[in-house]
Amino acid sequence: MLFPFVIAMLYGAAVYGLTFFAQYRMQAAVDTAVSTALYVDRSENQASNIGTAVSQRANTALAGLVAQLPESLRDNLNTASACGLETIAGGVEVLRCSLVYPNYQTNPIVPVLSFGMLGDFPPLPAQLDVDARAAF
Template identity: 75%
Template sequence: MKGRHLQFGAVALEFIMLFPFVVAMLYGAAVYGLTFFAQYRMQNAVDTAVATALYLDRSAYEESEALSAAVTQRANTALAGLVAELPQSLRNLNTDAACSLEAVAGIEMLRCQLVYNNYAENPIAPALDFGMLGAFPPLPAQLDVNARAAF
Protein backbone atom coordinates (compact mmCIF):
# COMPACT_ATOMS: atom_id res chain seq x y z
CA MET A 1 0.00 0.00 0.00
CA LYS A 2 2.80 2.36 0.84
CA GLY A 3 4.55 1.81 -2.57
CA ARG A 4 1.39 2.65 -4.43
CA HIS A 5 1.09 5.95 -2.58
CA LEU A 6 4.68 6.84 -3.57
CA GLN A 7 3.89 6.04 -7.19
CA PHE A 8 1.06 8.57 -7.21
CA GLY A 9 3.51 11.18 -6.00
CA ALA A 10 5.90 10.34 -8.84
CA VAL A 11 3.14 10.74 -11.41
CA ALA A 12 2.15 14.09 -9.92
CA LEU A 13 5.78 15.22 -9.95
CA GLU A 14 6.18 14.19 -13.61
CA PHE A 15 3.00 16.06 -14.47
CA ILE A 16 4.19 19.21 -12.71
CA MET A 17 7.54 19.07 -14.50
CA LEU A 18 6.19 18.36 -18.01
CA PHE A 19 3.04 20.50 -18.00
CA PRO A 20 4.84 23.83 -18.66
CA PHE A 21 6.61 22.33 -21.69
CA VAL A 22 3.36 21.00 -23.13
CA VAL A 23 1.66 24.38 -22.65
CA ALA A 24 4.68 26.17 -24.17
CA MET A 25 4.57 23.93 -27.24
CA LEU A 26 0.84 24.57 -27.70
CA TYR A 27 1.30 28.32 -27.25
CA GLY A 28 4.24 28.38 -29.65
CA ALA A 29 2.25 26.47 -32.25
CA ALA A 30 -0.66 28.91 -31.93
CA VAL A 31 1.59 32.01 -32.19
CA TYR A 32 3.47 30.68 -35.21
CA GLY A 33 0.21 29.63 -36.82
CA LEU A 34 -1.20 33.15 -36.47
CA THR A 35 2.05 34.71 -37.71
CA PHE A 36 2.33 32.48 -40.77
CA PHE A 37 -1.36 32.94 -41.59
CA ALA A 38 -0.90 36.73 -41.48
CA GLN A 39 2.08 36.41 -43.81
CA TYR A 40 0.01 34.19 -46.12
CA ARG A 41 -2.74 36.83 -46.25
CA MET A 42 -0.16 39.51 -47.11
CA GLN A 43 1.38 37.27 -49.80
CA ASN A 44 -2.05 36.61 -51.28
CA ALA A 45 -2.67 40.38 -51.50
CA VAL A 46 0.56 41.10 -53.41
CA ASP A 47 0.06 38.08 -55.70
CA THR A 48 -3.45 39.24 -56.56
CA ALA A 49 -2.31 42.84 -57.12
CA VAL A 50 0.37 41.71 -59.58
CA ALA A 51 -2.08 39.45 -61.40
CA THR A 52 -4.69 42.21 -61.55
CA ALA A 53 -2.22 44.71 -62.99
CA LEU A 54 -1.37 42.42 -65.88
CA TYR A 55 -4.98 42.31 -67.11
CA LEU A 56 -4.63 45.44 -69.20
CA ASP A 57 -5.53 46.01 -72.82
CA ARG A 58 -2.05 46.59 -74.22
CA SER A 59 -3.44 47.82 -77.54
CA ALA A 60 -4.81 50.90 -75.76
CA TYR A 61 -1.27 52.14 -75.07
CA GLU A 62 0.98 53.16 -77.92
CA GLU A 63 4.03 54.06 -75.86
CA SER A 64 5.76 51.66 -73.52
CA GLU A 65 6.11 54.40 -70.88
CA ALA A 66 2.34 54.87 -70.81
CA LEU A 67 1.84 51.12 -70.49
CA SER A 68 4.40 50.95 -67.67
CA ALA A 69 2.74 53.80 -65.81
CA ALA A 70 -0.71 52.23 -66.25
CA VAL A 71 0.48 48.84 -65.00
CA THR A 72 2.16 50.38 -61.95
CA GLN A 73 -0.83 52.57 -61.14
CA ARG A 74 -3.27 49.68 -61.49
CA ALA A 75 -1.12 47.44 -59.27
CA ASN A 76 -0.86 50.10 -56.54
CA THR A 77 -4.61 50.75 -56.67
CA ALA A 78 -5.41 47.04 -56.47
CA LEU A 79 -2.96 46.52 -53.62
CA ALA A 80 -4.42 49.41 -51.62
CA GLY A 81 -7.88 47.91 -52.00
CA LEU A 82 -6.69 44.44 -51.02
CA VAL A 83 -4.84 45.73 -47.94
CA ALA A 84 -8.04 47.49 -46.86
CA GLU A 85 -9.70 44.06 -46.75
CA LEU A 86 -7.01 42.52 -44.51
CA PRO A 87 -7.59 42.09 -40.76
CA GLN A 88 -7.37 45.25 -38.67
CA SER A 89 -3.87 44.45 -37.38
CA LEU A 90 -2.51 44.40 -40.96
CA ARG A 91 -4.36 47.39 -42.39
CA ASN A 92 -1.73 49.95 -41.43
CA LEU A 93 0.72 48.67 -44.04
CA ASN A 94 2.23 51.36 -46.24
CA THR A 95 0.97 50.81 -49.78
CA ASP A 96 2.27 54.08 -51.27
CA ALA A 97 4.44 53.04 -54.21
CA ALA A 98 4.47 49.45 -52.98
CA CYS A 99 4.43 48.32 -56.61
CA SER A 100 7.16 49.47 -58.97
CA LEU A 101 8.97 48.44 -62.11
CA GLU A 102 12.44 46.97 -62.12
CA ALA A 103 14.69 45.52 -64.78
CA VAL A 104 16.02 42.01 -64.20
CA ALA A 105 18.48 40.80 -66.82
CA GLY A 106 16.98 43.15 -69.39
CA ILE A 107 13.39 42.09 -68.68
CA GLU A 108 11.00 44.65 -67.26
CA MET A 109 9.32 43.25 -64.15
CA LEU A 110 6.45 44.50 -62.01
CA ARG A 111 7.28 44.02 -58.34
CA CYS A 112 4.86 44.49 -55.44
CA GLN A 113 6.10 44.37 -51.88
CA LEU A 114 4.53 44.71 -48.45
CA VAL A 115 6.49 45.00 -45.21
CA TYR A 116 5.02 44.76 -41.71
CA ASN A 117 7.76 46.74 -39.92
CA ASN A 118 6.29 47.31 -36.49
CA TYR A 119 6.16 43.66 -35.49
CA ALA A 120 8.15 44.27 -32.30
CA GLU A 121 5.82 47.06 -31.07
CA ASN A 122 2.58 45.60 -32.43
CA PRO A 123 2.89 41.83 -32.80
CA ILE A 124 0.10 39.83 -34.37
CA ALA A 125 0.26 37.44 -31.42
CA PRO A 126 2.07 38.41 -28.21
CA ALA A 127 5.28 36.72 -27.16
CA LEU A 128 5.87 35.91 -23.52
CA ASP A 129 8.80 37.70 -21.91
CA PHE A 130 10.84 35.66 -19.43
CA GLY A 131 13.32 38.36 -18.43
CA MET A 132 16.87 37.04 -18.71
CA LEU A 133 15.70 34.02 -20.71
CA GLY A 134 14.23 36.24 -23.43
CA ALA A 135 10.98 36.14 -25.32
CA PHE A 136 9.10 32.97 -26.20
CA PRO A 137 8.52 32.02 -28.93
CA PRO A 138 11.17 33.84 -30.93
CA LEU A 139 9.45 35.94 -33.58
CA PRO A 140 10.76 37.76 -36.67
CA ALA A 141 11.59 41.45 -36.55
CA GLN A 142 9.36 42.07 -39.58
CA LEU A 143 7.15 40.27 -42.06
CA ASP A 144 7.83 41.00 -45.70
CA VAL A 145 6.34 39.56 -48.86
CA ASN A 146 6.77 40.31 -52.54
CA ALA A 147 5.59 39.13 -55.93
CA ARG A 148 7.01 39.70 -59.39
CA ALA A 149 5.80 39.25 -62.93
CA ALA A 150 7.26 40.14 -66.32
CA PHE A 151 5.06 42.12 -68.68
Protein backbone atom coordinates (compact mmCIF):
# COMPACT_ATOMS: atom_id res chain seq x y z
CA MET A 1 0.00 0.00 0.00
CA LEU A 2 2.91 2.37 0.65
CA PHE A 3 4.77 1.31 -2.48
CA PRO A 4 3.31 4.04 -4.78
CA PHE A 5 4.21 6.74 -2.25
CA VAL A 6 7.77 5.49 -1.90
CA ILE A 7 8.20 5.35 -5.68
CA ALA A 8 6.71 8.85 -6.00
CA MET A 9 9.15 10.17 -3.39
CA LEU A 10 12.10 8.57 -5.16
CA TYR A 11 10.97 9.91 -8.54
CA GLY A 12 10.41 13.37 -7.08
CA ALA A 13 13.87 13.33 -5.51
CA ALA A 14 15.41 12.34 -8.84
CA VAL A 15 13.55 15.05 -10.77
CA TYR A 16 14.43 17.76 -8.24
CA GLY A 17 18.02 16.55 -8.12
CA LEU A 18 18.37 16.86 -11.89
CA THR A 19 16.61 20.24 -11.87
CA PHE A 20 18.92 21.65 -9.19
CA PHE A 21 21.96 20.17 -10.90
CA ALA A 22 20.95 21.83 -14.19
CA GLN A 23 20.57 25.14 -12.39
CA TYR A 24 23.95 24.59 -10.71
CA ARG A 25 25.59 24.01 -14.11
CA MET A 26 23.99 27.17 -15.47
CA GLN A 27 25.16 29.15 -12.42
CA ALA A 28 28.69 27.81 -12.77
CA ALA A 29 28.74 28.95 -16.41
CA VAL A 30 27.70 32.54 -15.64
CA ASP A 31 30.02 32.73 -12.62
CA THR A 32 32.97 31.59 -14.73
CA ALA A 33 32.07 33.99 -17.55
CA VAL A 34 31.99 36.94 -15.15
CA SER A 35 35.25 36.00 -13.48
CA THR A 36 36.92 35.42 -16.86
CA ALA A 37 35.81 38.82 -18.10
CA LEU A 38 37.47 40.57 -15.19
CA TYR A 39 40.91 39.51 -16.45
CA VAL A 40 40.87 42.12 -19.23
CA ASP A 41 44.23 43.83 -19.55
CA ARG A 42 43.49 47.45 -18.70
CA SER A 43 46.78 48.66 -20.16
CA GLU A 44 45.72 47.53 -23.66
CA ASN A 45 42.37 49.36 -23.56
CA GLN A 46 41.50 52.99 -23.07
CA ALA A 47 39.37 53.86 -20.07
CA SER A 48 36.34 54.48 -22.28
CA ASN A 49 36.64 51.04 -23.93
CA ILE A 50 37.07 48.93 -20.79
CA GLY A 51 33.33 48.26 -20.48
CA THR A 52 33.06 47.10 -24.08
CA ALA A 53 36.11 44.85 -23.74
CA VAL A 54 34.80 43.31 -20.53
CA SER A 55 31.35 42.73 -22.03
CA GLN A 56 32.75 41.15 -25.20
CA ARG A 57 35.06 38.88 -23.24
CA ALA A 58 32.19 37.79 -20.98
CA ASN A 59 29.91 37.00 -23.93
CA THR A 60 32.68 35.03 -25.65
CA ALA A 61 33.42 33.06 -22.48
CA LEU A 62 29.75 32.40 -21.81
CA ALA A 63 29.17 31.18 -25.37
CA GLY A 64 32.00 28.70 -24.96
CA LEU A 65 30.73 27.54 -21.58
CA VAL A 66 27.15 27.14 -22.82
CA ALA A 67 28.47 25.03 -25.71
CA GLN A 68 29.88 22.61 -23.12
CA LEU A 69 26.52 22.12 -21.38
CA PRO A 70 24.46 19.01 -22.15
CA GLU A 71 22.38 19.30 -25.31
CA SER A 72 19.06 18.95 -23.49
CA LEU A 73 19.95 22.00 -21.41
CA ARG A 74 21.88 24.01 -24.00
CA ASP A 75 19.16 23.91 -26.66
CA ASN A 76 16.54 25.41 -24.33
CA LEU A 77 18.55 28.32 -22.92
CA ASN A 78 17.79 31.89 -23.82
CA THR A 79 21.24 33.43 -24.34
CA ALA A 80 20.20 36.62 -26.15
CA SER A 81 22.16 39.51 -24.63
CA ALA A 82 23.44 37.22 -21.91
CA CYS A 83 26.17 39.56 -20.64
CA GLY A 84 25.91 43.30 -20.45
CA LEU A 85 26.77 46.35 -18.42
CA GLU A 86 24.53 47.91 -15.80
CA THR A 87 24.94 51.09 -13.80
CA ILE A 88 23.84 50.78 -10.20
CA ALA A 89 23.41 53.38 -7.48
CA GLY A 90 26.40 55.63 -7.14
CA GLY A 91 27.33 55.35 -10.81
CA VAL A 92 29.18 52.05 -10.41
CA GLU A 93 29.31 49.96 -13.59
CA VAL A 94 28.56 46.31 -13.08
CA LEU A 95 28.94 43.41 -15.48
CA ARG A 96 25.88 41.17 -15.35
CA CYS A 97 25.64 37.77 -17.02
CA SER A 98 22.44 35.77 -16.96
CA LEU A 99 20.93 32.64 -18.45
CA VAL A 100 17.26 31.72 -18.57
CA TYR A 101 15.62 28.38 -19.28
CA PRO A 102 12.12 29.62 -20.15
CA ASN A 103 9.08 27.38 -19.94
CA TYR A 104 10.81 24.84 -17.72
CA GLN A 105 7.49 23.73 -16.33
CA THR A 106 6.18 22.77 -19.78
CA ASN A 107 9.50 21.50 -21.18
CA PRO A 108 11.54 20.02 -18.30
CA ILE A 109 14.72 17.98 -18.61
CA VAL A 110 13.01 14.99 -17.00
CA PRO A 111 9.34 14.28 -17.78
CA VAL A 112 6.82 14.77 -15.03
CA LEU A 113 4.04 12.36 -14.21
CA SER A 114 0.50 13.50 -14.96
CA PHE A 115 -2.27 12.33 -12.66
CA GLY A 116 -5.20 13.81 -14.56
CA MET A 117 -7.35 15.87 -12.22
CA LEU A 118 -4.71 15.74 -9.49
CA GLY A 119 -2.18 17.54 -11.69
CA ASP A 120 1.47 16.95 -12.47
CA PHE A 121 3.99 15.43 -10.11
CA PRO A 122 6.39 16.76 -8.99
CA PRO A 123 5.56 20.45 -9.29
CA LEU A 124 8.31 22.32 -11.13
CA PRO A 125 9.30 25.99 -11.37
CA ALA A 126 8.04 27.99 -14.34
CA GLN A 127 11.59 28.80 -15.44
CA LEU A 128 15.19 28.40 -14.34
CA ASP A 129 17.19 31.59 -14.25
CA VAL A 130 20.63 32.41 -12.95
CA ASP A 131 22.78 35.51 -12.94
CA ALA A 132 26.12 36.76 -11.72
CA ARG A 133 27.38 40.31 -11.25
CA ALA A 134 30.73 41.90 -10.62
CA ALA A 135 31.86 45.50 -10.45
CA PHE A 136 34.96 46.35 -12.43
